[in-house]
Amino acid sequence: MNRTVATGAACLVTVVALSGCSLLRGSDGALPAPSDPPTATRTAEATPTATPDGGSDADLLEASATPVAPTPVPTEAALPDPVLTAIPAGTVLSEGDVASPKGSIHFHYRVVADGDDTFTAQYSGVTSTLPVPIDVGFFERSRQVGDGLTYHGVGDVVLGGPTSAPLATSVPLDGSGVDPSGLVTLVVSSAAQPGQADVPVEIATDKVLAVAPVRWSVPARQTNVHPVDGGARANAAGQLTAATASGAPRSYTVARNDLIGDVAARFGISVKALVWLNEGVQVFGDDQYLYEGTSLNLDPLAR
Template identity: 35%
Template sequence: MRGTRAATTAVIGTVLTGLLLTGCTALDGDHSVPKPTRQAAEDASGQTPQPDPTLRTAGTKQAVPTGTVVAETDAVSKSGETSIHVRVVAAAGGTFDAQLSRYRTTEPQPMLIEFRRTAKYGDYWDDEAVAATTWMPNADAPATVDLSRAGSDPDWLHDVVLVPAPSGTDDDSERPWVGTVLAIGALSWKIPDPFPDLHVTLGKDRPGAYGFVFDGAGKRLTDSGTPATYQVAHGDDQTTVAKRFGISIAELRWLNPTMRVHDDGWIYEDTTLNLDPATR
C-alpha cells in the first residue's frame, strides 16, 4: 500500500534514524474457534511483513554459488541527472547482497535506496519494500546493502529505487519531492526456479480455507477455472489453504513471500494471496 506524502515522510524519517521494520506481531483476541466470517483483522503492530530468509525449500540452501551475479541494473531518474549502479550477488547462507557503485547526482540531498515489488516515478512509500538504506549529502552511497530480508528467492522484487529522504533536522518545506520515487531500475533476475512444475488446482472450501477464489480477470470461482488469487477468511491457516490448492506450504510461501502468518499458522484475515507463479 502507498500512503500520503505525510505518511511517507514519517516512515522514511524512521528509516533515517535507523529503525528498520522487522516483522509482524500476533494479534490480540481469541482465535480458538475458526469461523467462516469475513471480518477484517487489524494489524496492531503496524510493522511490515518480511519473508523468511531461511526459506529455500526446493531442496537446497543456496540457489547459486556464493559471489554469482544474479541481477544488475542502473536506477536512473527521468532527467538522467541522478543514477546509481546496482549489482545483486549471492551471499553466504543462501541470501543475497546488493553492491552499489557509480552513484551520481546534480542535486546532493539525503537519499534512500530500497527494493520494491513494483514501482513507478513519483510513487510514495511502499510497505513491502526491503533493504531500505539512507545516506546523507556529504556521504558516499554504501558499497553493499543486505538483501537477506528478501529471502532466499528475492526475484519477487522487480525494481530498485532512489527516493529523496527527509533531512531529519532541517526544514524540508522547500523540498516537496521528499518521499517520492526519483530513480528506478528494473531488475532482471537469473535465479533458478525452485518449483518449475508448480501447478495450482481449484479445491473446495473447507474449515481452515473458507476464503474466496478469483481468476486472473477478478471473477470469483466456485467449481472450475484457473485460480489466480485467494482472499483469506477468518480462521484460515497456511496448511489447509495449501492443501485446498494442491500445493505445499513451501510453494504457497514462495508464491507469497510477504504473507503474514501468526505463530499458530493462521494467515492474516482478508489478505489477498497470489496463486499464479507468473505474477509472483
C-alpha cells in the same frame, strides 16, 4: 442347525464386527475420514457343505474371520520435507546504472544472491552534487520524479550527501522474499532533514529524484511442492484468489469450518508443506480449524 451351533455363529458374527472396527484404524490409532456408507445388500445364508479335505464351509468362514494386520498408512513424519533449491551465492540477479534527469546523481547497482534465499544490493561509484543526502530503495511498482514518498521501499539505504569521491555500500534486501523479481523499480529520493532550511522544494524531504527500471535474471528454482486445486469440498470450501503465471494456485482464502488437513488435501500437498508455505499460520481446536478469512500462500516462490 441346533441351538449350540446357532449360539456359536452369533458369537462369531460379533467377533468379526468388532474386529472390523479395529481394522478401520491406521497405524497411529486414528480413524480415517468419514465416507458414505456402502449400500446394504441382503444375501441368502449359505448351508455348510463338505469340502474335499473333509472340512466344511463353516470352517472356511471361521478361518477367514481371523483379523489381518492392515497396511500401514503413511504419516506426515514419513513424508519428505518440503524444499526449494537456493540460488548459488554470488549469482548476479540484476544490475544497471542510475542517473537523475539533470545528471546530479550517478551510481551503479547490482543485486547478488547470498546462497541462503537472501539477497544483497550493492551500490558503487556513487556521486552526487546535491546539497542533501539521497536514499535508495526497491519498489514493486513504478514511481515518478517529483512524487513524494511515505515509504522508502525494500532495502532502503542513505547513500550520503554531496560527494565527488565515489562511494560504495551494500545492504540486505530484507523483505524481498525468496524471489526478488517482483521489485521492478529502483527509486532515489531526498533524505533531507524535515524542515531543513534553504532546501528547494524539488529536493525536499522524500521527493523522488531519480527512477530506474529493474530487470532481473533469476535462475529457475526447483521444489518438491506443487499445489494443484482439486476443487472445493467439505472443510476446504474457500476461494482460490490468485494463480501464478503458469496457472498454478497462488493464494487461497479460508472459509468457515476449514480444517488445515482438508485444505492441504484439496491442493494435493502435506500439512507440513502447507505450514512451510505459510510460516506462522494459526489453527485452533483439536481438529485444527483455520481462522476464517485467512489468506494462505500456495506459491513456493512467494514464501
